Amino acid sequence: MNALLSVIRRDLLLALRRKGDALTVLFFFVIVTSLFPLGIGPEANLLRKIAPGILWVAALLATMLGLGRLFAPDHADGTLEQMALSPSPFGLLVMGKIIAHWLTTGMPLVALAPFLGLLFDLPADALFLLTLTLLIGTPLLSLIGAIGAALTLGLRGGGVLLSLLVLPLYVPALIFGAGAVEAQIVGLDASGHLSLLAALLALAVFFAPWAATVALRIALE
Amino acid sequence: MSNRLINWFKYASPQSFYPLAGRMIPWFWGLAAIAFAVGLYIGFFVAPTDFQQGEGYRIIFIHVPASWMSMFIYCVMAFWAGLGLALNTRLSSMMAQALAPTGALMAFLSLWTGAFWGKPMWGTWWVWDARLTSELILFFLYLGFIALTSAIDEPRRADKAGAILALVGVFNVPIIYFSVQWWNTLHQGASVSLTRAPSMAMTMLLGMLVMAFAFWMYSIAVALMRVRAIILEREAHTDWVKQLPEVQGAR
Amino acid sequence: MQWESPAAFFAMGGYALYVWGSFGMAAVAMIVEPLLVGRRRRDILRRLRRERLAEELDEKP
Numbered sequence: 052m053n054a055l056l057s058v059i060r061r062d063l064l065l066a067l068r069r070k071g072d073a074l075t076v077l078f079f080f081v082i083v084t085s086l087f088p089l090g091i092g093p094e095a096n097l098l099r100k101i102a103p104g105i106l107w108v109a110a111l112l113a114t115m116l117g118l119g120r121l122f123a124p125d126h127a128d129g130t131l132e133q134m135a136l137s138p139s140p141f142g143l144l145v146m147g148k149i150i151a152h153w154l155t156t157g158m159p160l161v162a163l164a165p166f167l168g169l170l171f172d173l174p175a176d177a178l179f180l181l182t183l184t185l186l187i188g189t190p191l192l193s194l195i196g197a198i199g200a201a202l203t204l205g206l207r208g209g210g211v212l213l214s215l216l217v218l219p220l221y222v223p224a225l226i227f228g229a230g231a232v233e234a235q236i237v238g239l240d241a242s243g244h245l246s247l248l249a250a251l252l253a254l255a256v257f258f259a260p261w262a263a264t265v266a267l268r269i270a271l272e
Numbered sequence: 273m274s275n276r277l278i279n280w281f282k283y284a285s286p287q288s289f290y291p292l293a294g295r296m297i298p299w300f301w302g303l304a305a306i307a308f309a310v311g312l313y314i315g316f317f318v319a320p321t322d323f324q325q326g327e328g329y330r331i332i333f334i335h336v337p338a339s340w341m342s343m344f345i346y347c348v349m350a351f352w353a354g355l356g357l358a359l360n361t362r363l364s365s366m367m368a369q370a371l372a373p374t375g376a377l378m379a380f381l382s383l384w385t386g387a388f389w390g391k392p393m394w395g396t397w398w399v400w401d402a403r404l405t406s407e408l409i410l411f412f413l414y415l416g417f418i419a420l421t422s423a424i425d426e427p428r429r430a431d432k433a434g435a436i437l438a439l440v441g442v443f444n445v446p447i448i449y450f451s452v453q454w455w456n457t458l459h460q461g462a463s464v465s466l467t468r469a470p471s472m473a474m475t476m477l478l479g480m481l482v483m484a485f486a487f488w489m490y491s492i493a494v495a496l497m498r499v500r501a502i503i504l505e506r507e508a509h510t511d512w513v514k515q516l517p518e519v520q521g522a523r
Numbered sequence: 524m525q526w527e528s529p530a531a532f533f534a535m536g537g538y539a540l541y542v543w544g545s546f547g548m549a550a551v552a553m554i555v556e557p558l559l560v561g562r563r564r565r566d567i568l569r570r571l572r573r574e575r576l577a578e579e580l581d582e583k584p
Contacts, residue, residue: 198440202433206423215419216437219412220444223451230455247454251447262440269432316532327536331545338549377552385545392541494557501564508571519571 054139058147059154065124066155072120073155080113080160084167095172102171103181103232110160110185111192111221115214117156118196121148122204122267135271142264149197149260157189173236180235184228184248191224191252194259201266223251286363286503287512293496300493307486314479322476328392329476335385337484338378339403341491342410343445345375349417350442353435363499365431366506368438369421370499374491376414382407402456406449413441427506 066073087105088098125131125148134144164185168178199217203209231244315333322329349371356365386404387397398404420437424430507513514520526532535542 198436202420202437203423208423212419212423215412216416219409219416219448220440222409223444223447226451226455247451258443262436266433266436269429269436272429317526321536326538328538328541330535330538330542334545334549374556377556381549381552384548388541388545388548392538490553494560497557497560497564501560501567504564504567504571508567508574513571514575516571518568519575 054137055143055147055150058134058144059151062148062151063154066151073117073159076113076117076156077159077163079116080109080163081167083109083112085170088170098171099173099236100233102168102173103177103229103236105171106164106167106181107185107188107225107229107232110164110189111218111225113160114156114189114192114196115217115221117152118193118200118213118217119210121152121197121200123200123209126204126270131267132271135268141268142260145197145201145264145267146260149193149263152197153190153193157193160189161185177232177236180241181232184231184245187245187248187252188224188228191248191255192221194252194255195220195224197263198259198266201263201270204267204270224248227251284361284363286366286507287510289363290500290503290516293500297493297496297500300489300496304486304489304493307482307489311479311482311486314475314482319475319479320473325393328389331385331389332476333479333483335382335389336480337487338381338385339407340484341487342375342378342382342407342414345371345378345491346410346413346438346445347442349375350438353431353438356431357435357439362428362431362506363503365435366499366502367495368434369431370495370502371491372414372418372421373498374494376411376418378487378491379407379411379414383411400456402449402453405452405456406445409448409452410445413445417441 084105087101091097091101122131125134135141137144161182165178165182168181173181196213196217199213199220202216203213206212227244227248231241231248234241234244311333315330319330319333321327349368352364352371353368355361356363356368383404386407390399390404391397417434417437421430421434424433504513533539533543
């Protein structure tokens with residue numbers, strides 16, 4: 052447990068020293084969402100209708116953008132190999148890195164989402180639900196993304212490849228996350244979506260760090 | 273019993289599988305050719321015109337087998353890839369990589385024929401129908417597997433990384449299918465049921481099954497051909513490859 | 524027999540584009556794929572033969 056916490060602390064410190072990286076992801080999220088009204092037109096009804104989908108897709112892309120930094124810097128300076136050889140279980144350390152990654156990219160997205168929702172004139176309860184789905188959903192995105200980041204570690208053209216691997220696996224999260232908000236807007240019960248999203252998160256917490264660890268060991272061989 | 277076990281392991285080495293596959297390929301091509309001939313004959317000349325869809329329904333004689341194969345090949349591919357990861361057998365990983373392009377092709381054919389079926393029946397080339405959408409995502413999963421394995425230069429790493437991706441994918445396919453189904457029922461707008469009339473004529477079903485068998489034989493034949501090429505590429509430095517008659521023979 | 528004439532067969536009851544578009548694409552794909560695999564095999568065999576010749580030339584004085 053100590054090892055987990057120290058990895059998280061270390062990664063957060065590193066992220067604090069390089070604030071630019073985390074901010075880039077946030078700016079990307081803001082810019083992509085504000086491009087949609089410019090492309091589609093300012094009609095409020097339409098924007099309200101497509102807002103959950105747009106915000107979710109933008110959050111998904113922003114998370115993916117941050118995945119490149121999950122393992123690559125540690126791989127480059129050899130820290131990752133040290134971790135793999137260290138006495139504490141490697142899986143736990145990987146989990147710590149994923150949590151730290153979520154704290155620096157996922158959580159800011161969640162915090163920012165309600166404000167961006169205001170740009171689309173979402174009602175208060177929909178804003179709340181949007182934030183809630185992103186709160187459950189972004190850890191899921193980080194967990195699944197970690198597998199892709201581990202598989203593409205150190206490959207040329209890794210970024211594009213990563214998106215090809217990870218985006219199809221993001222589909223269920225997108226459907227349940229954006230679907231919950233949409234259901235709420237049209238006056239349906241959103242709890243089914245939410246519990247399915249939570250179930251996916253529970254599954255991913257169990258399997259994704261393990262798969263990512265195996266993938267990292269393969270990449271380090 | 274132990275004898276048979278040894279036999280299986282004997283064929284698990286690329287060296288002994290290579291000539292065995294070479295002997296099997298013509299048989300599978302032959303079976304494929306016969307099944308295609310019979311299936312097309314039934315499909316075009318025996319199966320009656322559908323009273324609702326006219327002659328347009330004949331597309332299902334390739335659409336349905338291609339969709340089946342695309343899903344089935346993904347499972348087989350994940351099985352071989354997982355076996356290669358667990359037992360460290362090179363041949364099973366090569367098998368997985370030999371299957372991937374054929375599976376992607378089947379997914380593509382399923383989408384293509386689905387569009388050509390949808391245009392006259394639904395009036396549009398593409399409908400965000402649950403099955404079509406899942407098939408599209410399956411196609412993306414195939415492309416991801418092919419892209420990942422071909423981006424890694426070192427063969428053993430490519431095998432293992434591909435295996436993890438295939439296994440993650442195979443567990444995700446049901447989740448994706450379920451989520452797409454869920455999404456589709458929420459947005460009732462474009463949903464047109466693909467299910468055909470319950471009383472599908474016996475000959476139609478027969479034609480479809482024969483065509484499915486033909487697709488099976490084709491996939492096996494082409495995958496065996498590809499695995500032989502992969503074996504040669506991977507084992508190029510070994511003595512047994514250098515001793516092969518096709519390498520020694522005419523220049 | 525289903526069809527009154529070859530023309531009726533090719534017209535497919537007005538669905539010619541869709542039926543032949545589908546079957547045509549399937550036929551093209553299933554002919555091209557084995558050809559590509561065959562070319563892959565020929566390429567690797569050519570490489571192997573060239574390497575063998577190079578080795579033989581090395582061995583000769």
